[in-house]
Amino acid sequence: SAVISQKPSRDICQRGTSLTIQCQVDSQVTMMFWYRQQPGQSLTLIATANQGSEATYESGFVIDKFPISRPNLTFSTLTVSNLSPEDSSIYLCSASTSSYNSPLHFGNGTRLTVT
Amino acid sequence: EDQVTQSPEALRLQEGESSSLNCSYTVSGLRGLFWYRQDPGKGPEFLFTLYSAGEEKEKERLKATLTKKESFLHITAPKPEDSATYLCAVQAGNFGNEKLTFGTGTRLTIIP
Numbered sequence: 001s002a003v004i005s006q007k008p009s010r011d012i013c014q015r016g017t018s019l020t021i022q023c024q025v026d027s028q029v030t031m032m033f034w035y036r037q038q039p040g041q042s043l044t045l046i047a048t049a050n051q052g053s054e055a056t057y058e059s060g061f062v063i064d065k066f067p068i069s070r071p072n073l074t075f076s077t078l079t080v081s082n083l084s085p086e087d088s089s090i091y092l093c094s095a096s097t098s099s100y101n102s103p104l105h106f107g108n109g110t111r112l113t114v115t
Numbered sequence: 116e117d118q119v120t121q122s123p124e125a126l127r128l129q130e131g132e133s134s135s136l137n138c139s140y141t142v143s144g145l146r147g148l149f150w151y152r153q154d155p156g157k158g159p160e161f162l163f164t165l166y167s168a169g170e171e172k173e174k175e176r177l178k179a180t181l182t183k184k185e186s187f188l189h190i191t192a193p194k195p196e197d198s199a200t201y202l203c204a205v206q207a208g209n210f211g212n213e214k215l216t217f218g219t220g221t222r223l224t225i226i227p
Contacts, residue, residue, distance in 0.1 A: 001161070031213045042119075042217040043159070043202070092158055096213055103149055104215055106158030 002027050006093050006107035013083050013114050020079045021110045023093030028073035030097060033104065034066070037090040046091075049076040083114045117142040121203050121218035129226050131192045136221045138203030139185040148186050149215060150179050151202040159202055193225045 003026040013019050023032065032049040047068055048056040055068035070076040080087050090111050094104040118141045128134055140148065147166050151159035163172045165181040172179050176197060178189040188201055200222045204215040 004158070033214060040219070042219040043204075043215075044217075045214050048214065094158075103161045103164055104213070105161060106151075108156070108158045111156075 001103075002029055002095050002097070002105045004093055004095055004105055004107035006110055008110055009108065010111040011113070013112065015083055015085065015114055017083055018079055018081045019083065019110075019112060020077050021091055021093070023076045023078070023095075023107060025074045025095050029095040030073075031095060031104075032070060032076045033094045034068060034076070034078045035092040035094060035106075037092060037109070039089075043092065046078070049078075080112065083112075085114045088112055088114045117205055117207050117216040119203055119205055119216055119218035121201075121221050123221060124219070125222040125224070127224045127226060128190075128193055130194060133189070133191045133193070135190070136188040136201055136223070137185060138188070138218055140203075140205050142205050142207040142216070144207050144209075145205060146208070147206040148181055149204045149206065150177075150186070150188055151204065153200045153202055153220070162201075190223070193223075195225045195227050198223055198225045 005024045007022050034046040035043040037043045045058050046061045049068050049070040051070045065081055067079045090109045092109045093107040096102045096104045120139045122137045147164050149164050150162040153159045163179040168183045170181050176191050180187045200220040202220045204217045206215055
């Protein structure tokens with residue numbers, strides 16, 4: 001199974017600034033996703049990171065707020081822009097191979113606190 | 116819209132006391148139901164995938180089962196190291212749509 005590394009593991013940011021989270025997979029994967037996990041809530045999909053093209057965003061998430069890059073098959077970044085306290089959450093990168101119904105594997109997440 | 120509901124929200128068991136966690140779902144075209152374990156400060160760790168009603172899978176003290184409406188995660192003679200949040204997720208729709216819809220999880224505590 002793919003090993004997924006995320007950094008930073010945690011950060012405290014000022015309101016109005018931005019944070020870029022990096023996700024590195026140890027093997028080539030077809031699908032990469034970014035999820036948000038707010039305290040006491042389930043994981044919510046932000047977007048699918050598409051290699052070589054614009055990310056596909058879920059309802060309620062927009063590119064201006066959550067720009068995503070995926071320059072190759074093993075790396076992606078998520079930026080959370082114009083931070084507000086409501087953005088305080090855990091952000092998780094996940095990936096899967098192209099095998100039918102292959103499970104998603106997750107990184108350990110980035111815990112973001114906005115002050 | 117796909118929906119996943121897990122119960123109970125939290126469960127405290129004595130070591131060795133067996134129990135079950137429930138995951139009920141409403142989806143159009145279930146392709147797979149996934150169970151994950153999440154420890155504090157970590158990402159979800161994959162446990163099982165179930166594809167069709169009647170299927171069962173086991174791993175150590177855990178057994179997952181699937182019906183057309185719900186899945187159960189049975190925990191037999193649990194140990195303190197089984198304490199974690201257990202997440203259920205569904206994958207539905209056409210091949211190529213790989214995203215998962217998660218439930219809110221069951222926080223399991225095993226008391227020595």
